[in-house]
Amino acid sequence: xxxxxxxxxxxxxxxxxxxxxxxxxxxKELFPPEVPARVYVNxxxxxxxxxxxxxxxxxxxxxxxxxxx
Numbered sequence: 001x002x003x004x005x006x007x008x009x010x011x012x013x014x015x016x017x018x019x020x021x022x023x024x025x026x027x028k029e030l031f032p033p034e035v036p037a038r039v040y041v042n043x044x045x046x047x048x049x050x051x052x053x054x055x056x057x058x059x060x061x062x063x064x065x066x067x068x069x
Contacts, residue, residue, distance in 0.1 A: 005021060006022055012061070016027070035060075036059035040059065042067040043064070052064075
């Protein structure tokens, strides 16, 4: 999917966003889909504390580290 975004669909994106996405790939900063998926699945299965409720976190935020295992 990431390859399709870079090679096929980037022409439908804002130029700044396409450039940013390609840069993430070139710098090897994109994660395999299993990495964020593990965090989201663990949040759903294990549940989470109220102090996380209503806040925005990226999947790799230190606050969610225990959900990545």
